Amino acid sequence: MSIRIGGIAPNFDVETTKGPINFHQWIGDSWVFFFSHPADFTPVCTTEMGRTAQLSNDFAKRNVKSIGLSTDTVAEHEKWIIDVDNTQNTVLTFPIIADPDLKVAKLYEMIHPEESATQAVRSVFIIDPNKKIRLTLTYPMNVGRNFDEILRVIDALQLADAKSIATPADWKPGDDVIIPPSIDNEAAKDLFPQGWNEIRPYLRTTKV
Numbered sequence: 439m440s441i442r443i444g445g446i447a448p449n450f451d452v453e454t455t456k457g458p459i460n461f462h463q464w465i466g467d468s469w470v471f472f473f474s475h476p477a478d479f480t481p482v483c484t485t486e487m488g489r490t491a492q493l494s495n496d497f498a499k500r501n502v503k504s505i506g507l508s509t510d511t512v513a514e515h516e517k518w519i520i521d522v523d524n525t526q527n528t529v530l531t532f533p534i535i536a537d538p539d540l541k542v543a544k545l546y547e548m549i550h551p552e553e554s555a556t557q558a559v560r561s562v563f564i565i566d567p568n569k570k571i572r573l574t575l576t577y578p579m580n581v582g583r584n585f586d587e588i589l590r591v592i593d594a595l596q597l598a599d600a601k602s603i604a605t606p607a608d609w610k611p612g613d614d615v616i617i618p619p620s621i622d623n624e625a626a627k628d629l630f631p632q633g634w635n636e637i638r639p640y641l642r643t644t645k646v
């Protein structure tokens with residue numbers, strides 16, 4: 439099965455540091471930041487776990503639940519979380535999936551055999567409350583993720599859903615947005631009564 443934007447995130451049952459979960463039931467009505475990392479007790483992963491925990495209020499504000507995965511066991515995760523809390527000055531409360539048999543990692547194509555046959559690369563899946571995959575990102579093992587970008591893209595996806603807009607390069611909350619070409623000027627008058635700037639017929643910007 440291919441993991442593609444617009445597809446339903448594959449469901450699974452698995453053990454986590456917060457007990458067994460059924461992924462779709464656990465998602466409930468939330469958005470999800472689902473991310474994998476190569477291994478417990480490794481430096482880059484420790485900073486990423488810590489950053490996710492530090493940003494827990496920022497994720498919660500956006501109705502996003504975080505869930506991590508590595509191909510280690512619950513017992514290993516639990517020992518590592520103590521280190522993450524101590525070294526990153528945080529309290530990690532989100533679940534980490536235990537995947538020693540690579541069941542979920544393979545289902546989500548997190549194992550890239552040219553990198554490692556047993557450890558996951560740094561995958562990111564943003565999943566919406568309809569369980570649809572809305573974004574995928576893949577980082578190599580030696581590059582930590584940019585969490586400003588993860589929050590930014592969640593903001594962009596949620597604004598796009600709420601306001602029928604698209605966002606330009608390097609968009610940040612508060613910046614002008616784009617009226618998608620699928621909305622003609624007649625429909626745009628209803629959706630964007632504030633008006634817009636027509637730079638080209640296909641390039642219209644507005645404020646929301």
Ligand code: BEZ
Nearest residue numbers: 476480481482483579580
């Ligand atoms: C790390 O988290 O530091 C790491 C893990 C696997 C390969 C390279 C770096």
